[in-house]
Amino acid sequence: MKTWREVRVMALVYLVILVLMMVPAVLVWPSLHADLQRPSAMLQAFGRMGEFLGRAVDAMRNPDEDIAYLSYMALQLFFKGANVAGIAAAVLLGTGLFAREREAMTFEFLLSRPVSRGSLLWQKVWPCALVVVLPIFVTSLVAVPMSAAIGFGLPLGPLLWCSLHNSLFVLVVLQLTVLASLQSRVQAHAAFAIGGFVIVNLALYFIPTVRVVSLFRLSDFDWYGPIMAGNRGAAELFDPLRHAGLSTWLVLALGLLYAYTHRRLTRLEL
Amino acid sequence: MNPLVLARGVSKCFAARTALAGVDLEVPRGELLGLIGPNGAGKSTFLRALVGLVRRDHGELRVHGLDPATDPVLVRQRTSYLPGETSVYQQMTGRAWLDFALGFYARRDDELLARMQQGFALPLDKRVRTYSAGMKQKLAVMAALGPDVDLYLLDEPDRALDAQMRYLLRELLRAKKRAGKTIVLSSHHLSEAEALADRLQFVVAGRMVPPAVLEAARARLARRLRLRLAPGTVLPADAELLQHEADGTVLVHSRIPPLSLLQALPPDAVSAAEVGVLRLDELYQELLHATTAGSAS
Structure with missing residues (x-):
């Protein structure tokens, strides 16, 4: 509960940011859609952001407005909103979990309590996981009635599958951040390490020839757009045998990272 | 039990x-x-x-x-x-x-x-x-x-x-x-x-530190005196000069009971004297010496 008390304000702020990022996106949709029909200023601006955004914009310019709108929402909800804000929240929350205990000289006190290290790790991680995951689903669910209000019906099923995949992606980043926090004596060191890692991956993402190695490739429009538009089944995300099965790999990565963090914490000596 | x-x-x-x-x-x-x-x-x-x-x-x-x-x-x-x-x-x-x-x-x-x-x-x-x-x-x-x-x-x-x-x-x-x-x-x-x-x-x-080593160290330190002596004072043969301190005093080891050593010095030669375990770090030094010497042997 101590960790929850510490992160609850940040959770609220994060949720508000996500919703605030989504609401204008929905409300300006008709005029934004009209602008997108004119291949002038808007397309040039988006074009400079690379091949990824080009494909996203192409999808949004689809003559079938349902497809265009779903593509637009996929971009808004998952790539722009949850990835960016979710990673920021994960870094802010995760880097302090252990490093701040060291900085504040409370780490020895905490480790000497009559609880197992495994329990300690779980008690620290789950509130943060809840904080980064819950707003993704809440934002997605808020988008459904809002979209209905302007005459577009978002498909709930694919939306929830995409939310699940996006949650797994953000959880992997969170767990990586927790590991960095455990390895660092100062929170700033963990923040720099993870922040640097994220920036490098973002840079890689915007270079088409090396995009494939970027972490962000695991959770981008190329996955969410077709699922939201109904051109790809969400089950493909969970089928590593016949399809890419990205969600399954993320679950595996999450499990391995958690197990490794647990092992490091269990073996940690003061 | x-x-x-x-x-x-x-x-x-x-x-x-x-x-x-x-x-x-x-x-x-x-x-x-x-x-x-x-x-x-x-x-x-x-x-x-x-x-x-x-x-x-x-x-x-x-x-x-x-x-x-x-x-x-x-x-x-x-x-x-x-x-x-x-x-x-x-x-x-x-x-x-x-x-x-x-x-x-x-x-x-x-x-x-x-x-x-x-x-x-x-x-x-x-x-x-x-x-x-x-x-x-x-x-x-x-x-x-x-x-x-x-x-x-x-x-x-x-x-x-x-x-x-x-x-x-x-x-x-x-x-x-x-x-x-x-x-x-x-x-x-x-x-x-x-x-x-x-x-x-x-x-x-x-x-x-074993109790016997501690007692031996304390006994040795009980023969240690820190003295402020008048200029030109010569120490008796039973006293071993260990070091001159920065504050002008001398640290001395006495082979006879400290009181006897003080009595053996000329009158007015000693203006200040401390006897026994004077500082905790001296005891630590003594114990460190005794413990490492004991383990080496």
């Missing part, structure tokens, strides 16, 4: 540094043991090993009959540990932090907690970040003595406490001892630990 704490040949190295070099110690139930030693002697490492925060490299260690390396949670359920260099969560109020710290244990010593609350007079409803260093230490002491457990391991509990609070702490520890609890505390204050503990155990260079 089995001792509550049992250590046999416990050793621990951190990279190239030897923190514990074959520690042997038994602490019977109900004893108040004082661990005395210079900084870096291994006191804190030994206390950490007792609660499983540090894993020994060699030797046998039992606390409540359990191995803290394999059953750390069971050991800690029956042990309250106050780390030497610790702090408290700044964003919490004192009361919230105390509830958090005590919430890990099955039973509380409510009577002692009430006594500490009255004696320490802490503003428990204020946030900890407004506390001074001494107030934070009082809060940490409350959290350490608050649980009703069998064993208390206290690493310098009197750190940052003033004389009045150190006196209160002594009374609290005596109350625990009267209740049959076992206490191991480390301290830099020889006189206070000596006044409180049933037994003092010196720790030097990662080793527990």
